[in-house]
Amino acid sequence: MKKIAISLAMVTTASLMASNLVDQAKNAGLKAIPNSQSELLKLIDDPRNPITDAKVELGKKLYFDPRLSKSGIISCNTCHNLSEGGDDGVPAAIGHKWAANPHHLNSPTVYNAVFFQAQFWDGREKDLEAQAQGPIQAHPEMAATKGHVEKTVTSMPKYVSDFKKAYGDDVKISFEQITDTIALFERILVTPSPYDDYLNGSEDAMTPAQKEGLKTFIDKGCATCHSGITLGGEMNAFNVTGTYKFQDVGNFKGDKNGLIKVPTLRNITETAPYFHNGQFWSLKDAIKEMGRIQLGTTISDKEAASIEEFFGALEGRKPEMSIPMLPASTATTPKPNLN
Amino acid sequence: MKKIAISLAMVTTASLMASNLVDQAKNAGLKAIPNSQSELLKLIDDPRNPITDAKVELGKKLYFDPRLSKSGIISCNTCHNLSEGGDDGVPAAIGHKWAANPHHLNSPTVYNAVFFQAQFWDGREKDLEAQAQGPIQAHPEMAATKGHVEKTVTSMPKYVSDFKKAYGDDVKISFEQITDTIALFERILVTPSPYDDYLNGSEDAMTPAQKEGLKTFIDKGCATCHSGITLGGEMNAFNVTGTYKFQDVGNFKGDKNGLIKVPTLRNITETAPYFHNGQFWSLKDAIKEMGRIQLGTTISDKEAASIEEFFGALEGRKPEMSIPMLPASTATTPKPNLN
Numbered sequence: 001m002k003k004i005a006i007s008l009a010m011v012t013t014a015s016l017m018a019s020n021l022v023d024q025a026k027n028a029g030l031k032a033i034p035n036s037q038s039e040l041l042k043l044i045d046d047p048r049n050p051i052t053d054a055k056v057e058l059g060k061k062l063y064f065d066p067r068l069s070k071s072g073i074i075s076c077n078t079c080h081n082l083s084e085g086g087d088d089g090v091p092a093a094i095g096h097k098w099a100a101n102p103h104h105l106n107s108p109t110v111y112n113a114v115f116f117q118a119q120f121w122d123g124r125e126k127d128l129e130a131q132a133q134g135p136i137q138a139h140p141e142m143a144a145t146k147g148h149v150e151k152t153v154t155s156m157p158k159y160v161s162d163f164k165k166a167y168g169d170d171v172k173i174s175f176e177q178i179t180d181t182i183a184l185f186e187r188i189l190v191t192p193s194p195y196d197d198y199l200n201g202s203e204d205a206m207t208p209a210q211k212e213g214l215k216t217f218i219d220k221g222c223a224t225c226h227s228g229i230t231l232g233g234e235m236n237a238f239n240v241t242g243t244y245k246f247q248d249v250g251n252f253k254g255d256k257n258g259l260i261k262v263p264t265l266r267n268i269t270e271t272a273p274y275f276h277n278g279q280f281w282s283l284k285d286a287i288k289e290m291g292r293i294q295l296g297t298t299i300s301d302k303e304a305a306s307i308e309e310f311f312g313a314l315e316g317r318k319p320e321m322s323i324p325m326l327p328a329s330t331a332t333t334p335k336p337n338l339n
Numbered sequence: 340m341k342k343i344a345i346s347l348a349m350v351t352t353a354s355l356m357a358s359n360l361v362d363q364a365k366n367a368g369l370k371a372i373p374n375s376q377s378e379l380l381k382l383i384d385d386p387r388n389p390i391t392d393a394k395v396e397l398g399k400k401l402y403f404d405p406r407l408s409k410s411g412i413i414s415c416n417t418c419h420n421l422s423e424g425g426d427d428g429v430p431a432a433i434g435h436k437w438a439a440n441p442h443h444l445n446s447p448t449v450y451n452a453v454f455f456q457a458q459f460w461d462g463r464e465k466d467l468e469a470q471a472q473g474p475i476q477a478h479p480e481m482a483a484t485k486g487h488v489e490k491t492v493t494s495m496p497k498y499v500s501d502f503k504k505a506y507g508d509d510v511k512i513s514f515e516q517i518t519d520t521i522a523l524f525e526r527i528l529v530t531p532s533p534y535d536d537y538l539n540g541s542e543d544a545m546t547p548a549q550k551e552g553l554k555t556f557i558d559k560g561c562a563t564c565h566s567g568i569t570l571g572g573e574m575n576a577f578n579v580t581g582t583y584k585f586q587d588v589g590n591f592k593g594d595k596n597g598l599i600k601v602p603t604l605r606n607i608t609e610t611a612p613y614f615h616n617g618q619f620w621s622l623k624d625a626i627k628e629m630g631r632i633q634l635g636t637t638i639s640d641k642e643a644a645s646i647e648e649f650f651g652a653l654e655g656r657k658p659e660m661s662i663p664m665l666p667a668s669t670a671t672t673p674k675p676n677l678n
Contacts, residue, residue: 064422072428078412083403083665089411090675098437100677270667282670321662326422328609328654331621336429338439 021211022199028218029227032199033192044114044187049180054166059185061324067152069142071096072336079107085270086111091278096143103252106278112266114187115230121276122255128183146175151334153178158327191267191316206313213310216303221295230264266314283308360550361538367557368566371538372531383453383526388519393505398524400663401517406491408481410435411675418446424609425450430617435482442591445617451605453526454569460615461594467522485514490673492517497666530606530655545652552649555642560634570604605653622647
């Protein structure tokens with residue numbers, strides 16, 4: 001009986017410690033992706049264009065279709081590659097004619113972007129629907145006109161029937177309807193992780209080292225900006241000190257206050273290089289740099305390693321999806337223009 | 340009774356006509372993809388490296404991994420896009436630094452390439468294993484060195500464990516082992532179609548118009564070169580007259596006899612533009628041009644339309660596959676080089 005009593009006491013202490021950390025995380029503004037599908041749906045769905053299977057399947061095709069670009073060889077998935085943590089793994093996005101982003105901006109991950117309160121590094125668009133219109137038309141990205149996109153999609157009977165199936169026979173296949181459908185597909189790109197399982201009550205979902213890292217993360221003040229469901233880009237959409245000094249690799253000025261959006265830390269281990277200009281390849285170095293610049297503090301090697309350990313718990317489970325099969329071009333599909 | 344007798348007679352006549360066309364197709368050298376999985380496996384498997392699920396899954400990851408290229412943004416799937424009929428939809432392949440193929444060569448489809456007796460437009464390599472080594476290293480394509488590819492793959496523990504799972508703990512992850520695994524993945528990219536179902540005995544798999552088109556296809560002599568399982572590139576690997584005149588869009592000389600491989604017609608409706616130099620966008624025009632140049636005959640608009648109708652029956656069922664999730668880069672993964 002004595003042995004059992006001791007064991008019980010130990011379990012209780014461990015549980016208390018654990019729940020203390022969960023409370024501490026929640027008090028610091030950290031939030032989990034809900035594990036109830038209906039609760040999740042409340043967060044990601046949009047009454048203006050409710051999610052349905054037909055729309056998701058169509059949106060996925062459009063997301064993967066390079067013919068939406070001027071050249072015919074760049075799709076949304078080129079820079080926001082679902083196989084690579086939702087981005088492209090290069091410092092600055094490479095677009096039409098191999099042009100690097102003129103502001104040397106790093107492609108942000110599309111995973112969990114639905115939770116952002118603002119889109120783009122300067123937060124100039126409020127939602128995925130508005131965001132999706134940008135890169136398709138931007139000259140150093142997909143370089144297409146609205147007309148090109150509309151003509152391309154409507155030239156293929158299969159796309160037209162997919163749109164009718166998704167929205168009804170009266171659907172007008174406008175540029176906005178097309179980009180709204182891409183955005184709708186992006187809404188489902190949510191990646192629950194061991195961190196979420198832990199915050200949602202599964203004590204053992206995170207390893208002891210990851211829990212220690214979470215504690216370090218909170219204690220050092222990282223959650224001041226990296227909070228909410230995204231651990232960045234949600235509650236505090238922009239860095240609060242504004243003292244971040246850019247390396248001389250572009251002329252990006254941030255938003256009207258010279259501030260830059262706090263990126264999500266979800267899947268951060270899969271999305272090097274880091275920062276809006278992709279200047280850091282090492283996650284440990286990036287963590288230490290943030291301590292120095294944003295928090296005015298020193299994060300030791302040991303602390304950075306511990307925080308990095310925690311970031312491992314943010315590697316999410318990606319939605320399992322089939323490779324889409326795109327409709328064949330027809331005689332009226334606009335030809336690729338590589339110049 | 341009389342009515343029934345007439346019906347039976349009609350069925351018999353229809354069956355005879357149909358089987359006559361099947362016989363005619365087989366006599367012309369046309370072959371179906373077998374519908375028995377074991378018979379198919381005999382055709383696509385290679386005793387040097389037998390197909391297993393673990394190798395296919397690994398090969399798929401490598402096929403989709405842009406980090407195998409010098410730039411980090413071009414994968415096998417960039418030019419041989421599984422979503423787009425297995426090619427890229429542009430006249431000449433676009434590679435590293437947006438360079439067009441210097442010989443202005445069109446990317447051939449990867450689907451059913453396992454059935455080719457020779458690979459590349461000049462047939463210089465005999466199998467997919469040898470082919471896979473080419474574009475990864477070619478400067479206007481993926482522009483990588485063997486060392487880059489080996490270092491990239493071995494820098495990621497997940498890839499190393501995948502290779503061990505596929506080939507055993509003693510596996511040497513050489514460039515050749517990597518490209519062999521990509522080739523193995525490509526071996527399963529087979530697309531059975533209504534045409535195969537028809538040749539395999541399903542009378543109604545092809546529409547009457549498609550059957551009529553098949554008859555026209557045979558009668559006009561197209562099957563002289565476009566025969567075998569691939570309808571090209573198998574039994575008669577190279578065009579037989581050698582009179583094909585290139586447009587002045589490159590300096591490709593063909594093989595040692597100045598001949599060019601006969602491409603497959605499978606999924607041809609999905610792989611415009613046509614010919615080795617991508618000079619034709621219209622399938623009808625391409626059909627007529629082939630009659631003129633290769634057969635020395637005129638194919639009328641009506642005949643070309645009928646043959647094109649038949650080509651619809653060659654649209655195959657693509658293997659259903661999940662989007663691969665690639666391992667995260669590590670500190671030792673070679674960095675992208677966009678120059």
